[in-house]
Amino acid sequence: MRSGEKKQESNLSSYIVNICLIGRGELFSLIEKKKMFEDYYKYIRKEDEVKSVEDIWKTGMVFFKIDNIDEEIATAEKELNISFPPELKSFYKELGYGFLRQNEDRTYNNLFFPPTEISAFYTGFDFYATDERQEYYPFDGENLIFFEVDSDVFMTIKMKGPDAGCIFYFDDKVASSIKEFIERMKTDYNYYMKM
Numbered sequence: 001m002r003s004g005e006k007k008q009e010s011n012l013s014s015y016i017v018n019i020c021l022i023g024r025g026e027l028f029s030l031i032e033k034k035k036m037f038e039d040y041y042k043y044i045r046k047e048d049e050v051k052s053v054e055d056i057w058k059t060g061m062v063f064f065k066i067d068n069i070d071e072e073i074a075t076a077e078k079e080l081n082i083s084f085p086p087e088l089k090s091f092y093k094e095l096g097y098g099f100l101r102q103n104e105d106r107t108y109n110n111l112f113f114p115p116t117e118i119s120a121f122y123t124g125f126d127f128y129a130t131d132e133r134q135e136y137y138p139f140d141g142e143n144l145i146f147f148e149v150d151s152d153v154f155m156t157i158k159m160k161g162p163d164a165g166c167i168f169y170f171d172d173k174v175a176s177s178i179k180e181f182i183e184r185m186k187t188d189y190n191y192y193m194k195m
Contacts, residue, residue: 036087036179037094044095060186063098066114076115080122080139084115085157085165087178088146100185110189111148118145143168147181155181155192169193 044063066072069092077083084092097114113121121128122139137145137154147155149169156168157178167175174192175181184191 035094036090040095040182043098061098061100061182063095063112065096066092069093069096069115072115076119079119082141082144082159084144085159087165088144088157091178100182100189108150108189109148110185113146113148121145169195 040061040063043061044065047064050062073084073089073092091112092115095112097112097117099112100110120126121131121134121137122145124131124134128134133152133154137143137156142158142160143156144159145154146157147167149155153169155174158164158166158168163173165177166173167178167181169192172192172195174195175184188194
C-alpha cells in the first residue's frame with residue numbers, strides 16, 4: 001500500500017470512528033441543523049441596502065443578519081433564565097431577524113423579533129415598561145413570543161411538552177415548526193386566520 005492510500009484509509013477510519021462516537025442520529029441532526037434555513041439565504045440583506053419600505057417587500061420577505069448573534073442569544077437567555085428552542089436558535093444564527101410577506105395594505109408587521117427584543121418585552125425594558133400586551137402574553141416558561149403579527153398580536157413558540165417547537169396563534173397550533181410557518185406564510189400571508 002502506498003503512503004497516500006494509507007493516509008486516505010487513516011482519514012476514513014477517523015471519520016468512521018467519529019460517526020460511531022457521535023451516533024448516527026445525532027450526526028444527521030447536526031448536518032440538518034447546520035443548513036436548516038438555507039433556502040432563505042437569498043433573502044438576507046444588509047440594513048443599509050434597504051432605502052424604503054418598498055425595498056423590503058419586493059421579494060416578499062427580508063432578513064437581516066445580527067452581529068455577535070451567539071452573544072445576543074446567550075444574553076437574552078440569561079436575562080430570561082431559559083434556553084431558546086433549537087430551531088429558533090438556528091433561525092437567528094442563519095438568518096437573523098426580519099419580515100415576512102404582508103397583505104396588500106400592509107396592516108401586519110409580520111416581524112421575526114431578534115433575541116434582544118424578546119428579552120426586552122418580557123423584562124419590561126425601555127418602551128416595553130408599560131406595554132399592555134404583557135398582560136396577554138405573560139412570561140410563563142412554556143410559550144415564547146417570537147413573531148409580531150401586528151401592534152397587538154404575537155405568534156408564540158411552545159417551549160415544553162409534546163408541542164415543543166410548534167407555532168401558535170393564540171391557542172391555535174398553526175405550524176409544527178418555524179420552517180413550516182415560513183413556507184405557509186410565503187403562499188398566504190394570513191393562512192393562520194383561516195384555520
